[in-house]
Every structure is written in C-alpha cells, then in structure tokens.
Amino acid sequence: MVASGDSYIYTRSDYQSTPIKQAPAPAASVVPDVHPVSNSTSTRQLSTTSGDYDNSNPHEVRKYLRTYGLTPPVVESFEVQAQRCLRLLAMKPTPLEKFQYLTHLKASNVHLFYRLLAGNVKELTPLIYTPTVGEACQRWHEIYTQPEGMYLSWDDRGNLHNIIQNWPHNVEITVLTDGSRILGLGDLGINGMGIPVGKLALYTACAGIRPDATLPLTLDLGTNNKALREDPLYMGSRREKVTAEEEKEFLDELMAALTDKWPGIVIQFEDFKNPFPALERYRNKYTCFNDDIQGTGAVILAGFMNAVKTSGIPVKDHRAIFLGAGSAGVGVAKQLVDFFVKEGLSEDEARRRFYIVDSNGLVTNDRGDKLAEHKLYFSRDDNQGRQYQSLSRLIEFVKPTILMGLSTIGGAFYRDIIERMARINARPIIFPLSNPSSKSECTFDEAIRYTDGRAIFASGSPFPSFEYGGKLLTPGQGNNMYVFPGIGLAAILSRAKHITSEMIYASAEALSNSLNEQERRDDWLYPDIRRIREVSVIVTRGVIRAAQRENMDREHSLRNLTDDQLDTYIKSRMYDPFREADLLGDEVRQLLNGVGGMTNGFQKHHL
Numbered sequence: 001m002v003a004s005g006d007s008y009i010y011t012r013s014d015y016q017s018t019p020i021k022q023a024p025a026p027a028a029s030v031v032p033d034v035h036p037v038s039n040s041t042s043t044r045q046l047s048t049t050s051g052d053y054d055n056s057n058p059h060e061v062r063k064y065l066r067t068y069g070l071t072p073p074v075v076e077s078f079e080v081q082a083q084r085c086l087r088l089l090a091m092k093p094t095p096l097e098k099f100q101y102l103t104h105l106k107a108s109n110v111h112l113f114y115r116l117l118a119g120n121v122k123e124l125t126p127l128i129y130t131p132t133v134g135e136a137c138q139r140w141h142e143i144y145t146q147p148e149g150m151y152l153s154w155d156d157r158g159n160l161h162n163i164i165q166n167w168p169h170n171v172e173i174t175v176l177t178d179g180s181r182i183l184g185l186g187d188l189g190i191n192g193m194g195i196p197v198g199k200l201a202l203y204t205a206c207a208g209i210r211p212d213a214t215l216p217l218t219l220d221l222g223t224n225n226k227a228l229r230e231d232p233l234y235m236g237s238r239r240e241k242v243t244a245e246e247e248k249e250f251l252d253e254l255m256a257a258l259t260d261k262w263p264g265i266v267i268q269f270e271d272f273k274n275p276f277p278a279l280e281r282y283r284n285k286y287t288c289f290n291d292d293i294q295g296t297g298a299v300i301l302a303g304f305m306n307a308v309k310t311s312g313i314p315v316k317d318h319r320a321i322f323l324g325a326g327s328a329g330v331g332v333a334k335q336l337v338d339f340f341v342k343e344g345l346s347e348d349e350a351r352r353r354f355y356i357v358d359s360n361g362l363v364t365n366d367r368g369d370k371l372a373e374h375k376l377y378f379s380r381d382d383n384q385g386r387q388y389q390s391l392s393r394l395i396e397f398v399k400p401t402i403l404m405g406l407s408t409i410g411g412a413f414y415r416d417i418i419e420r421m422a423r424i425n426a427r428p429i430i431f432p433l434s435n436p437s438s439k440s441e442c443t444f445d446e447a448i449r450y451t452d453g454r455a456i457f458a459s460g461s462p463f464p465s466f467e468y469g470g471k472l473l474t475p476g477q478g479n480n481m482y483v484f485p486g487i488g489l490a491a492i493l494s495r496a497k498h499i500t501s502e503m504i505y506a507s508a509e510a511l512s513n514s515l516n517e518q519e520r521r522d523d524w525l526y527p528d529i530r531r532i533r534e535v536s537v538i539v540t541r542g543v544i545r546a547a548q549r550e551n552m553d554r555e556h557s558l559r560n561l562t563d564d565q566l567d568t569y570i571k572s573r574m575y576d577p578f579r580e581a582d583l584l585g586d587e588v589r590q591l592l593n594g595v596g597g598m599t600n601g602f603q604k605h606h607l
C-alpha cells in the first residue's frame with residue numbers, strides 16, 4: 001500500500017503474490033481477452049499464425065510454452081476432467097467442504113468450473129448458493145483462503161473513487177451487500193461476501209455474464225453482530241453498524257464512483273437490512289435494482305401466475321397472509337398487487353387482499369407501535385382494534401388462499417397451520433420462502449403430507465422430490481435466481497438507463513411463460529432449473545422489450561430485431577464455457593495457478 005497525499009491507493013501488487021516465472025507470456029498467447037457481452041470478438045484459441053509451433057499438437061504447444069513436463073503426460077478431455085472433479089466432490093463429506101472445493105476450482109480453473117456447473121446445475125447450485133452459502137457466510141472468517149471481490153470500509157470514505165481503480169477488470173455488473181441481513185441468518189458483517197460471490201457465479205452460469213465482467217462488492221460499514229466483532233478471526237472493522245444517515249452518505253459516494261469508473265454498470269443491491277431508502281434514492285438515477293425487493297417480487301409473481309391456474313380460483317378471489325413484512329415480504333406483496341390491478345381490481349381492492357404480519361403481529365394502523373415506512377402501504381385500517389395473537393387465529397379470520405413465508409422463522413408453518421390451510425382450500429398455495437433451508441417456514445414433505453398432497457408449493461431453498469400417493473412430486477423453487485440473471489443481462493445488452501418497475505414486471509411475465517409443455521402438464525410453477533440458460537434468454541428478451549417500450553434502452557439497434565433475432569443475439573453475447581475454453585488453455589491455466597503456491601483468486605482473470 002502506498003500513500004498518495006492523504007489518500008490511500010492500493011496498488012495492484014498488494015493483491016498479486018508470486019510473479020509467474022514458469023511460462024513466458026502465456027496470458028497473451030494462450031488466452032486473449034474475450035468479451036461476449038462487450039464488443040470484442042477475439043477467441044481463446046491458441047494463435048495459429050505464429051508459425052513457431054503446431055497448435056494442433058498439444059505436446060508441441062507445451063514445449064513452446066515451456067510447460068512440457070510440468071503436467072502429467074496425458075492431454076485430457078473435458079469429460080475426464082469433469083469426472084475427476086465430481087469424484088473429488090463426492091469425497092468431501094460435508095456441503096461446506098464441497099463449497100470450499102468448488103471455490104478452489106473456480107479460482108484455479110474458471111472455465112472448468114463453469115463447464116462443470118453447466119452440466120450439473122441442479123446438483124451444484126445448492127452447494128454454491130442457498131443453502132450452503134449460508135453456512136459459508138456464517139463461517140467465512142474461519143474458511144477464508146483467498147480474496148474474491150472488493151471490500152470497502154467506512155474508513156475508506158472520501159477515497160472510494162481511488163480504491164475502485166484497483167480492480168483490474170472492466171466491470172459490467174456488481175452485486176453489492178453490507179452483510180447486514182444475509183439470507184435469514186441476520187447480520188454477518190463482511191462475512192456476507194459469500195452472497196455477492198454466489199449471486200455473480202449464478203449470473204455467469206445462468207445468463208452468461210462473463211466472469212471477469214462481474215464484481216462482488218462488500219461494504220464494511222460495521223456490524224451489530226457482537227460475537228463476530230469479538231472473534232479474532234473476523235476480518236472486518238470492529239465497530240457497530242454505522243447509522244442510516246452515514247450509510248446514505250457512503251452509498252452516495254459509492255454509486256457515483258462506480259458509475260464514473262464503469263459508465264452503465266448494473267448495480268444489484270443484495271441483503272441489506274433496510275434497503276427501501278436506497279432503492280428509492282437511486283432507482284431513477286443509476287442502472288440499479290434491489291434483488292430482495294424486486295427480484296423476489298418478480299419470481300414469486302411468476303410462480304403465483306401459474307399457481308392461480310392450478311388453484312382454479314380467479315385472481316380477484318385470492319386473499320394472502322404474509323408472515324414477514326421485510327424487504328422480501330413487502331416486495332412480493334407489492335408485485336402481486338400490480339398483478340391484481342392488471343387483472344381488473346382497483347388498487348385499493350387489491351391492497352386489501354393482503355394481510356401482512358411482522359414480529360409484532362398483523363400490521364395495522366392501531367397497533368400502537370410506530371410502523372416502518374415500507375409497511376404503511378399494507379397497514380390495515382379495518383381491524384377495529386382486533387389483534388390476532390397467533391397465525392392460526394388470523395388464518396381463521398382471513399381464510400386466505402395464499403400463505404407466504406418471508407419471516408426468517410424456520411418451522412413457522414407447523415402442522416396445525418398447514419392443516420388449517422388445507423381445510424379452507426381445495427388447493428392451498430403455501431410458499432415458505434425464507435432461506436436457507438433451516439429457516440424455511442416448512443418443508444416440502446410437510447406441506448404435502450399435511451394437505452393430503454393438495455398444496456401448491458414453492459420454497460426459497462431447494463427441497464428434494466417426495467413420493468406421495470404413488471406419485472413423485474417435485475417442489476418449485478421460488479428463488480430470485482430465476483430472474484436476476486436475466487434482468488442483469490438485459491440491462492447490460494440494452495444499455496438500460498434505469499431498471500423500471502415495468503422491466504421487473506416483464507421478467508415475471510417472461511418467467512411464468514417459460515414453462516414447456518411437460519412442465520405445464522405437471523402443474524409446475526417454475527421451469528426445470530436445468531433449463532436455466534434457455535429460461536434466462538426468455539427473461540432477458542422480455543426485459544429488453546420492456547426497456548424499449550419505456551425508452552430506457554440506449555442500444556437502439558436491438559429495436560429492429562424480431563424476437564427470434566433478438567434471442568439469437570442474446571445467445572451470441574452469452575459467455576459459454578464450452579465455447580470459451582480450449583483444453584490446453586485450461587491445462588496451462590491450472591498449472592500456472594498451481595505452481596508457485598499462488599492462491600490469489602485474481603489469477604483466474606489474468607489467464
């Protein structure tokens with residue numbers, strides 16, 4: 001670190017460890033830069049024009065690169081490499097160890113990691129995302145081995161612009177957290193870094209955003225988690241969380257600095273304790289959105305649109321109880337209100353279909369406490385002093401068709417609650433959406449058993465299929481991972497000025513329409529996660545079209561494309577790890593990361 005005037009500038013060499021000695025200039029000759037989502041079209045093939053070697057002969061190439069003898073003799077196919085990775089993974093006894101192995105693989109051989117993920121998305125997503133990422137964040141200070149992303153501290157204010165210059169890549173999208181509400185696990189301070197890292201890995205895997213165009217960003221604005229503050233291994237500052245006013249000051253500087261460094265950058269807010277003020281402040285100024293409010297709202301709306309058809313009850317006759325009135329609860333409820341209004345209800349009629357419960361009970365005007373700003377819209381004025389002391393009594397009063405869980409309270413939908421829903425409804429809609437699995441309001445098999453197989457179900461974290469009444473039933477996963485990758489890619493490709501409510505709504509419509517025939521026949525609420533790249537193209541197209549309708553797109557050339565042409569264009573701009581990586585490049589990459597004890601995550605980008 002060097003001091004420049006009174007501002008600290010972190011030099012690149014602070015991050016890089018041992019210089020690469022073993023191979024002369026391989027980065028340039030082996031893997032020139034590729035930017036599928038920017039305009040460069042160079043490829044990752046070894047140059048065929050050098051004339052110095054025969055690039056179709058791997059052994060010749062190894063000699064040319066002076067890596068000959070540094071790897072086992074065989075040049076392996078991807079299939080063989082993948083087989084080894086999967087075997088190694090199977091040897092790891094716990095999900096957290098599997099998470100660590102995959103983190104290491106990503107750092108040492110990024111294309112192999114994404115190829116493995118592409119071929120095993122259903123099996124591997126729970127290991128890099130919810131639920132395992134929850135445990136990884138809780139123990140981040142214990143399991144940390146290498147930097148991934150940027151950390152910016154309260155003490156860095158005034159210097160954010162300079163510090164951001166240290167990031168060595170051209171960024172198109174960032175996921176930003178302050179760690180103050182990580183999944184349903186509370187304030188984890190900078191241990192929350194696992195979330196931006198995991199979300200951005202999904203951006204790459206699901207929507208083909210190039211890995212080096214992503215920036216995981218964690219703000220070290222203090223933490224109210226006393227145990228972490230007192231833990232000698234904790235890597236953040238040991239102060240309490242800054243005030244809301246101080247956070248605003250910091251975010252103002254950060255948003256300007258990010259957009260100045262990378263004009264058009266898409267900024268996703270994630271897992272902030274109270275993200276409503278920042279969303280209101282920045283949504284019409286920058287290209288940003290809040291995943292927990294808007295992404296979750298869209299994904300649950302999409303599932304609900306399909307659930308309505310299965311339930312057989314017209315939209316106007318649905319009533320919902322929401323357990324949880326935070327960013328996700330209110331975000332989802334507002335998104336559903338928009339749908340009810342589009343289906344013909346007045347806004348007031350729609351709003352009154354929602355009964356929102358927080359830790360103090362049903363949110364009402366006469367409850368006697370001061371309600372947070374974001375709850376006022378749903379606060380009821382018609383309960384005439386009645387307070388419902390329990391969820392079961394509220395269910396008896398409201399007779400809801402929908403029960404949503406966004407409360408962070410694992411097991412809150414216990415047997416009696418689910419059975420009450422089943423008595424009132426032929427097909428109760430029960431969505432326990434809190435993450436990770438331990439915080440889910442109920443499990444899939446509980447919802448099925450206690451409703452005699454009639455529940456229409458989606459959960460935030462994945463649950464296994466469950467056999468009931470001679471049929472194998474598969475749960476839906478109502479997780480924002482179905483939409484945020486497409487929203488982000490659409491904003492990048494259309495060069496959106498802002499991300500509007502219509503664009504978010506369009507992502508929900510596109511997702512709900514993305515089911516194939518079989519999925520529809522089986523009454524699925526969401527498409528099979530194994531089709532996620534295909535689904536992300538549909539979501540991306542929907543969001544781009546909405547941006548065009550609203551004049552939010554700066555990339556006007558896409559306006560003249562038919563839908564088929566637009567899909568082709570979107571696919572052509574998606575990073576495809578199979579197209580990107582040549583086997584030998586992979587081998588060299590892995591070698592260079594392995595030799596010399598380099599454990600620096602940034603190396604993956606340089607190779």
Ligand SMILES: NC(=O)C1=CN([C@@H]2O[C@H](COP(=O)(O)OP(=O)(O)OC[C@H]3O[C@@H](n4cnc5c(N)ncnc54)[C@H](O)[C@@H]3O)[C@@H](O)[C@H]2O)C=CC1
Pocket residue numbers: 181182183184185273291292296299323324325326327328329357358359360361405406407408409433434435436439459460461478479480481
């Ligand atoms: N499925 C998905 O895609 C997503 C799921 N989530 C999950 O939703 C949960 C909530 O997230 P946020 O709304 O952002 O958190 P938050 O902290 O803003 O809100 C939590 C809400 O639950 C309420 N609550 C707490 N204890 C309660 C109790 N005993 N009874 C009733 N209400 C209670 C709180 O009063 C608060 O209103 C988290 O577990 C998160 O992982 C969040 C975003 C997306």
Ligand SMILES: CC(=O)C(=O)O
Pocket residue numbers: 130182183184271291292434435460479480
């Ligand atoms: C999925 C997600 O964004 C959350 O649980 O916060």
Ligand SMILES: [Mg+2]
Pocket residue numbers: 183270271291292
């Ligand atoms: Mg979140």
